[in-house]
Amino acid sequence: MVEKKLRSPETLKQWNATRKKIEEFLVNQFQLKNIELAAIEYSFAVKFYNYLTIEREKALGEAAAKKQVKNLKEILTFAETSTWVAKNPIIKFKCGGGETDIPPLEYFEVEAIWNKKINIQRLAEVRDAFIFQCFTGFAFQVADIEKSVVTPGAIALKLTNLSLFTTRDMNYKKNEEYFIIANPGIRHPGCACPG
16 A cells, blocks of 8 residues: 555554554563454453553553554454454543643743744744743734834734634633733844834
8 A cells, every 4th residue: 555655654664563562462461473353352452551551661651552552443443344353342442642731831941941042033933922922821823913112122012803812711802902011031133123
């Protein structure tokens, strides 16, 4: 399928990695090089997952191990549709990553990002936008921004024509005006503000 460009070489590489991990598991747990498909039970998936995350010398993370079990589940589903087995015995094994709770950054982490010297202009602008969002809570995609100087070093931003302007805690209505007073430590080269 790779030769016919129906699958990428990377996909083949991933399936070969899964095959090697299954072979490694069979040798380690059952001292077998292969196993009859009909001999596989639900507990096989649990044991395979535990082997990958706990017992293996180079243990995998939870998401990577679940991906391997998901690939095994896909193989067994193919075996079921090909009538090689009556039913996929591990179909009920949950392979989803679930909700990951992403902890917010501590102030010193945000400050480290803020002070990081970045020589690539577009990456520096992404960093600046991220820092702006951290300190204001504002996240927007498209807006018309009018700048005016309030005091030396402080800028008032008038935001209008918002297409997306929400934060986790606050919602802003589209096409309304919002004002932000900012005292940026970093001047953008395109900024017409004095100082």
